[in-house]
Amino acid sequence: MKPREVSYESIWAKAVDDQESVARKSGNSAEPWEAQACRLGFGIYKTRCFCERLAREFFSPWYQPTAVEAGRLYLLNKHHWIPAEVKNLDIVALMAFLHEELTQMRLTKEEWEPVRNWTSHMDCYQLLAESAPLP
Template sequence: MSEEKDYELESAEVTWRLYKTQAQMNFLLEMFGRDLAAEKGYTWLESEGIEAIRYYLMQKHNWLPSQVNSMSLEDLSFAVEQEKKPWTLKKKYRGLID
């Protein structure tokens, strides 16, 4: 007897993996932003990584707040791709991502 595939379950599993991966990428972007804030001396933004990235991009490219605020997390990640290349997540946070 052949087993019938549960396409609803399979679809839900794919969706779960997609959202989990997106959440992990967003977390890494946030943590990169926190390290960027510390490196650049943005002491008022050290616990707000995404805002630190937005501020960095405004300073680097002379972009307006409205421009960086309209960017998605994927766009922000792409905009700092070169800066992220040498960066690694601190060891104490690595266990948070499975």
């Protein structure tokens, strides 16, 4: 049994789509709503990428965690929490608890590709590119 395939394009599209209504409603921003949705979705996307990496790392014949389960397991191990403290954490909560790891994380070329394809023409590109893989 091998870890499941990951579609970074799908993860990126969902992260941005989930932020679209928030971005459209905040009409007071000088930033176009599309760029704002991408910028807001980027944190969720990086969290999912981080957790997907963990899911591959924690994968075993007896345990095949989802990305969110792997993120919870990481927090259990890191902070010596008990399972009840993490069982209801969703991807947004994980993003808050993993903030330090996420700010230091660089995306792989495969993880970066959908972001680059989607945002290379947007004003937010340079900000997002700080997490891009090193050349």
